[in-house]
Amino acid sequence: MREERRIRIFYTVGAAAMSAFCLLPVAYMVLVAASSRPDVLSAEASVRLTARHFLEVLGTGSLHFPEYVVNSILVSGLSAALAVALAAPAAYAITRLELPGRMSFLFLVLAVSMFPPVSLVSYLFRMMSALGWINTYAALVLPYTAWVLPLSLWILTSHFSRIPRDLDRAALLDGCGRLAALRKVMVPVAAPGILSTAILAFIFAFNEFLFALLLTTGRNARTIPVGIALFEGLHGEIPWGMIMAAATLAVVPVVLLVLLFQRGIVAGLTRGAVRE
């Protein structure tokens, strides 16, 4: 009994500390965005609340913020979808086919993902220029997909390897080819894992800054992180209020996405598939 209570107290305190640590910057961001005289470094920052910064960010045509939001969502969404669509068959092959050296392949993929993006960016810029893709979605979607692919592959491989082998064998005997078994059995059964992988890939792409900065030159494909960084105040001062308001707004799509799919990410979907 006492043991149990001690554990509960530790658990609560730990969770509270962790949440505070993570949420404090977010709270600060929202506070600055909503304060009427924001000055991030000043202790006398006003605490009178206002919606002015939010309205400015959304309403000022020259900022193009709504366009950046659309760009970000499309670029990240496409990258995540593409990465998962490529990673799923790869993970199936790695976990289910008798391929020689499949473990070495996985580690090779991991090694590739360890290249610092900075080392690639100048070459990437020249390539995209040569293709005439600068300032298009393709210029971002392609590198983002490549960038999140190793991560997606690793996560999906681990999800697929937890699905009982007999399940897709049953599908093969029931008349499916390999691809049909993947589509009709593996993907639906691994749906929670696939959704969380896609969301993770989305968030990675959504927050990416370096490629987006160099591969976009105008508002056609510019994403939120770059857009915000390029905000300029009227008289050269840093417009903290608007920056924080934009950052706050940028969180909304991600939060909505997670809330929307939370119902899909229910654990225990394989319950009853095989006897334990």
Next chain:
Amino acid sequence: MMLTFQGISKTFVSERGAVPAVRGVDLTVHEGELFVLLGPSGCGKSTVLSLAAGLLKPSSGEIRFDGELVAAPRKKVFVSPRERNVAMVFQSYALYPHLDVFGNIAFPLRVAKVKEESIAAEVARAASMLGIGELLRARPGELSGGQRQRVAIARAIVRKPRLFLLDEPLSNLDAALRAATRTELKRLQRELAVTTLYVTHDQTEAMTLGDRVALMRDGRVLQVGTPRELYESPRTPFAGSFIGPAPMNFLDAGVFEEEGRLHLRIGEEKIALSPGKAGEVRRLATGRVLLGLRPEHVRISGDPGPPALRGIVVSAENLGRERLVSVETAGGILAVLTDGEAPNEGDVVGLALPIETASVFRAEDGE
């Protein structure tokens, strides 16, 4: 359909090196037959099923369906599971957790693009055959083990396969349900008349279900025959101890000739052999044999006439209807299955040896 395995071997290559799971298996399963593969855990039974299904490629040998090659590595022939029209009930059931019972049973029909109206009718037919008509809207996760197993069978029979493969389908059911389902499976198989390969490590299941049984060990088939043949004339001591309600007793016996008749010597006891048995022993051409006696054939009696052994009762276990009595004799400990009055521990008893029904093996074959 007739299934033939010809010199089939399968070696897995894994981290622990080459694992020969199946070694040179020859089998013929006749049209409409219920053929049982029986053997201890790890002897390669599931591997044989996977080879028949096409989930594994043999390392060597040939597999034929009705004489037609479906797998022959030498000739580079391999027919995929999809094209074999084989149905399997997995050791693990392998139900699709994202589909309800209807969806599970309908799955093979949907893959085959059967029209929805006929799917509904076929699923209803298969479900009612197995008494799960009420469960069509349930998810596998909500079902009991017995119900899941029925769903797995329904999914297998819904599309009239050429070959039906069952991998220990009853091993997860309780004793009562197992016995009931066993009878039902047998009836179902007769009714559908589909050639069936059934895997089990339970000899009772093999004896009650099988038209014929193949006894496997270490990737090899040791003996094929009807349950009765396997029970009455086991070809190896292993077959004798694996098949039957209780493991066979083995007695070391010397062979010698006296007054023109062949005799066995067990301890101090001399036993004269009938001409039939003598012929059997002669054919082994050996001076020492292993005498296999079934516990249910040995009788305890106060004053048995020969051939008999005397011994001390070391334990007596009550098995319900019968009692298992262990008796220490000059030839070693003998188990006796009796439904009569059991003696007490420490009693000296006489054992009547059923030499006529006993099996004889070369002494070298007992390990």
